[in-house]
Amino acid sequence: MKKSPLPVQNLGAKDKQRKCGREALVKLLRWNFGHPDFRGNQLEAIEAILSGRDCFCLMPTGGGKSMCYQIPALAKSGIVLVISPLIALMENQVMALKEKGIAAEFLSSTQTSQLRNKIHEDLDRGQPSIRLLYVTPELIATSGFMSKLKKIHGRGLLNLIAVDEAHCISSWGHDFRPSYRKLSSLRNQLQDVPILALTATAVPKVQKDVIYSLNLQDPLVLKSSFNRPNIYYEVRYKDLMDDAYADLCDVLKSAGDVCAIVYCLERTTCDDLSTHLSKTGISCAAYHAGLNNKLRSSVLDDWICSKIQVVVATVAFGMGIDRKDVRIVCHFNIPKSMEAFYQESGRAGRDQLPSRSLLYYGVDDRKRMEFILSIAESKKLQSSDSQYGLSKKSTSDFYLMVEYCEGSGCRRKKILESFGEEVSASLCKKSCDACEHPNLVAKYLEELTTAIAVHQRNGFSKILSSSTDAFENENFSEFWNRNDEASGSEEDISDSEDGFEVAKGISRSKFSKKTGINEKIELLQRAEENYYRNKAHDKQANKPDKNAVSGALRESSKQRLLDALKQAHQRLGDLKVDFEASSTILENECFKKYGKSGKSFYYSQVASKVRWLSTTSSAAEITNQIGTGIMPPLENITRKEEPSPRTVSTMLHDERKKEVKKVIGEQHCGDIESKTSVKASTPQMQTKLPAIPSFSQFVNSRKSKEMQQPKASEEKEHHHSPNKHTKKRMRLQ
Numbered sequence: 001m002k003k004s005p006l007p008v009q010n011l012g013a014k015d016k017q018r019k020c021g022r023e024a025l026v027k028l029l030r031w032n033f034g035h036p037d038f039r040g041n042q043l044e045a046i047e048a049i050l051s052g053r054d055c056f057c058l059m060p061t062g063g064g065k066s067m068c069y070q071i072p073a074l075a076k077s078g079i080v081l082v083i084s085p086l087i088a089l090m091e092n093q094v095m096a097l098k099e100k101g102i103a104a105e106f107l108s109s110t111q112t113s114q115l116r117n118k119i120h121e122d123l124d125r126g127q128p129s130i131r132l133l134y135v136t137p138e139l140i141a142t143s144g145f146m147s148k149l150k151k152i153h154g155r156g157l158l159n160l161i162a163v164d165e166a167h168c169i170s171s172w173g174h175d176f177r178p179s180y181r182k183l184s185s186l187r188n189q190l191q192d193v194p195i196l197a198l199t200a201t202a203v204p205k206v207q208k209d210v211i212y213s214l215n216l217q218d219p220l221v222l223k224s225s226f227n228r229p230n231i232y233y234e235v236r237y238k239d240l241m242d243d244a245y246a247d248l249c250d251v252l253k254s255a256g257d258v259c260a261i262v263y264c265l266e267r268t269t270c271d272d273l274s275t276h277l278s279k280t281g282i283s284c285a286a287y288h289a290g291l292n293n294k295l296r297s298s299v300l301d302d303w304i305c306s307k308i309q310v311v312v313a314t315v316a317f318g319m320g321i322d323r324k325d326v327r328i329v330c331h332f333n334i335p336k337s338m339e340a341f342y343q344e345s346g347r348a349g350r351d352q353l354p355s356r357s358l359l360y361y362g363v364d365d366r367k368r369m370e371f372i373l374s375i376a377e378s379k380k381l382q383s384s385d386s387q388y389g390l391s392k393k394s395t396s397d398f399y400l401m402v403e404y405c406e407g408s409g410c411r412r413k414k415i416l417e418s419f420g421e422e423v424s425a426s427l428c429k430k431s432c433d434a435c436e437h438p439n440l441v442a443k444y445l446e447e448l449t450t451a452i453a454v455h456q457r458n459g460f461s462k463i464l465s466s467s468t469d470a471f472e473n474e475n476f477s478e479f480w481n482r483n484d485e486a487s488g489s490e491e492d493i494s495d496s497e498d499g500f501e502v503a504k505g506i507s508r509s510k511f512s513k514k515t516g517i518n519e520k521i522e523l524l525q526r527a528e529e530n531y532y533r534n535k536a537h538d539k540q541a542n543k544p545d546k547n548a549v550s551g552a553l554r555e556s557s558k559q560r561l562l563d564a565l566k567q568a569h570q571r572l573g574d575l576k577v578d579f580e581a582s583s584t585i586l587e588n589e590c591f592k593k594y595g596k597s598g599k600s601f602y603y604s605q606v607a608s609k610v611r612w613l614s615t616t617s618s619a620a621e622i623t624n625q626i627g628t629g630i631m632p633p634l635e636n637i638t639r640k641e642e643p644s645p646r647t648v649s650t651m652l653h654d655e656r657k658k659e660v661k662k663v664i665g666e667q668h669c670g671d672i673e674s675k676t677s678v679k680a681s682t683p684q685m686q687t688k689l690p691a692i693p694s695f696s697q698f699v700n701s702r703k704s705k706e707m708q709q710p711k712a713s714e715e716k717e718h719h720h721s722p723n724k725h726t727k728k729r730m731r732l733q
C-alpha cells in the first residue's frame with residue numbers, strides 16, 4: 001500500500017536543521033513501519049545522527065539496526081547513503097521500503113543502464129525524490145561516483161552515510177571485505193557528513209578497528225548486549241550418533257511445521273540432506289551458489305512465503321535474510337568462527353519468540369575446517385592481505401567455536417564472552433543444553449573424548465589430519481598439487497571476496513564436480529596407505545613406534561618416485577634430470593618435511609609427489625622443481641640393484657588393482673592394466689615393474705566408462721549414501 005508522504009515531508013521541509021523530538025520520531029516509526037516504539041538503542045542512535053554526530057552502533061542480529069538510518073532518511077529532506085556489502089541485501093531492503101511507499105533505490109551493476117540513468121537523473125535534480133540510496137563499497141571507490149556524491153553534498157543534500165555490516169572493514173572481523181577498506185577515505189572526502197557504523201558481530205578489537213578505519217570523530221558508541229535470550233542453544237555430537245541425518249529429521253518433524261534454516265559447509269551436503277529430508281516428508285529445498293540465480297531466488301521466495309519449511313543452505317544464504325519467524329537454525333557442520341555462528345544462528349527468532357540454535361558437531365567436520373582454514377591462511381599470507389595480520393587469526397577464532405562444542409559449561413556464556421561481554425552465571429536461565437542438562441552434556445563430552453581417541457587410533461581421516469602444523473610451510477597438501485588448482489574459484493558462495501571464501505571456492509571447484517572421481521582417488525590412496533601400513537607393520541612388528549617412517553618405507557618411496565620420474569620422461573619426452581639423484585632429492589624433501597610427523601603424513605607427501613609427476617604437463621616444471629644436474633640418456637640408466645619381479649611397485653599396483661576393480665569392475669581394470677603393462681614392457685624402462693596407472697589415466701578411463709554407461713555409474717554414485725562409511729572420510733567439496 002502506498003502511503004501519503006505525510007508526515008515525512010512535514011517534518012523535513014520546514015527546517016532542515018530542526019531537531020525532531022522523540023514524539024515526532026515515534027510517529028515516523030509508527031506511520032511508516034507500523035512499530036509501536038523504538039527498540040534498544042535505536043532512538044539514541046537516531047538522535048545522535050540527526051544532531052550531526054558520528055555513531056558506532058553495535059546491536060544484536062535482528063535488533064533493528066536498519067531503522068537507525070531509515071528513520072533519519074525520513075526525518076530530513078535530502079539523501080541517506082547506505083553502504084551495504086551484498087547486492088541481494090540491498091535489493092531486499094529497497095523492495096521492502098518501496099512496498100512501504102518510501103523512496104529508496106540501489107545502484108549496482110546488475111541493473112540495466114536505463115534504470116541506472118534514471119536514478120542518476122533523479123540524484124541530479126534540485127530536490128531528488130530518493131531518500132535512501134543503497135550502494136556497494138566498490139561503487140564508492142570509483143572516482144565518478146565519488147564526484148557525484150561530492151556534488152550532492154555540495155548542494156547540502158547528503159544527510160548521512162550509513163555503513164551497514166561495518167565489521168567488514170576490519171581484517172579482524174569474520175567477513176573482512178577488502179573493498180570496505182576503501183571507505184576509509186569517506187571522512188576526508190565528505191567531511192562534515194555524519195557517519196553511522198552498524199554491526200552485530202564485532203568483538204572489541206573489531207569495534208576499535210571499525211571506529212579507527214572509518215575515522216569516526218567523537219562518535220556516540222552504542223553497544224547492546226549480544227545476548228539473544230529467546231534462543232535456546234544446543235550441540236549434538238555426530239560421533240555419538242548412528243545417523244545424524246535421521247536425528248535432524250526427527251528434530252524438524254517433532255518441531256512441527258516450523259520455519260527452519262539448516263547450514264552446511266558443502267553444496268553436496270546441502271543437496272544430499274535436502275533430498276533426504278524431502279523423502280521423509282519435510283518440505284525443504286537446497287540453496288547454494290551452485291544453483292542458478294533463477295532457482296535460488298525461487299527457493300528464497302518459496303521459503304519467505306512459507307511454501308517450503310526448511311532451507312538447507314551454505315553460507316550463501318546470508319546476511320539480510322529477514323524472515324522473522326525462523327524457529328530453528330541448525331548448523332549441520334561447525335561454522336568457521338563464533339562471529340559467523342552468532343550471525344547465522346541469530347537468524348532464528350527475530351520476532352523475539354522462543355527459537356532454537358542446534359549445532360551438529362563432528363570431529364571429522366572439525367578437521368576439515370581446520371584444513372580449510374590452514375589453506376586460507378597460507379593463501380592470505382601470500383597475498384597482500386597479510387599486512388592486516390590475518391595469518392593466525394582465523395584458526396584462533398575457530399578454536400573458540402571448537403571450545404563452544406567440546407567444552408563444558410554454559411553455551412550462552414561462551415558466545416557472549418567471545419564478544420567481550422562479562423556474563424553472570426544466572427543469565428542463561430537454563431536456556432542452553434549445558435545449563436539445562438549439565439550431567440547429560442558432561443556424559444556426552446566424556447563419550448566424545450573416547451570417540452576421538454578411537455578415531456585417532458584407527459587413523460580416521462588421516463590424510464587431512466587435525467594437525468594444521470603439519471601443513472605449515474608446506475606448499476599445500478597433495479590435494480592442492482593438482483593441475484586444475486589454477487582454475488580457482490569460478491563463483492563466490494557468499495558474495496564475499498575473502499580468502500576464506502576463495503579457499504573454499506577453490507577447494508570446491510576442484511572437488512565438487514568430481515565427487516565420484518574423488519572417491520576413487522580416495523580408494524587408491526587408501527590402498528596405498530594400507531600397503532605402507534601393513535608393510536611397515538610387518539617389518540617393525542617388535543618396534544614400539546608404529547608410526548615411524550622406516551628405512552624400508554623410505555626405500556620403497558624412493559622407488560616409486562623413480563618410477564614416476566621415468567614415466568614422466570616417457571610421457572613428456574625431454575626430462576633432463578638424473579633420475580636416481582632426483583628421486584633421492586624428492587624423497588629427502590618428503591622425509592625432511594614429514595619424517596618426524598609419522599608415516600601417514602610422509603606417505604601422503606610421497607603420494608602427492610608421485611601424482612604431480614604423473615599429471616604435470618610440463619617437463620620444465622619438473623626440472624625446475626628438482627633443480628638437479630643434466631640427466632644421462634634414459635637408455636644408459638641402470639639400477640644398482642634390479643628389483644625382483646614382485647617389487648614394492650608391483651605390490652602397490654596389485655593393491656591399486658584390487659581397489660580399482662572394486663570401484664570400476666574387472667573389465668575396466670583390465671583396460672588400465674593392459675595399457676600400463678604395455679608401457680612397462682617398453683625396452684627403455686629396463687625394468688620389470690608394471691607401471692602404476694596415473695590418476696589422470698585412471699580418471700580419464702573412468703570418465704569414458706561413465707559416458708558409455710551413464711545409468712550404471714549413477715547407480716554407483718547413489719550407492720555412496722551419506723551414511724556409508726566412505727562418507728565419513730574427509731573430502732573437500
Ligand SMILES: Nc1ncnc2c1ncn2[C@@H]1O[C@H](COP(=O)(O)OP(=O)(O)OP(=O)(O)O)[C@@H](O)[C@H]1O
Binds near residue numbers: 060
Ligand atoms: N522498533 C522496532 N519494533 C519492532 N520491530 C522492529 C523495530 N525495529 C526493527 N524492527 C524489526 O526487526 C527486524 C530486524 O530488523 P533489521 O533487519 O533492521 O535488523 P538488523 O539489526 O539489521 O539485523 P541483522 O544483523 O541481521 O542485519 C525487522 O523485521 C524490523 O522490521
Ligand SMILES: [Mg+2]
Binds near residue numbers: 065066164320
Ligand atoms: Mg541489518
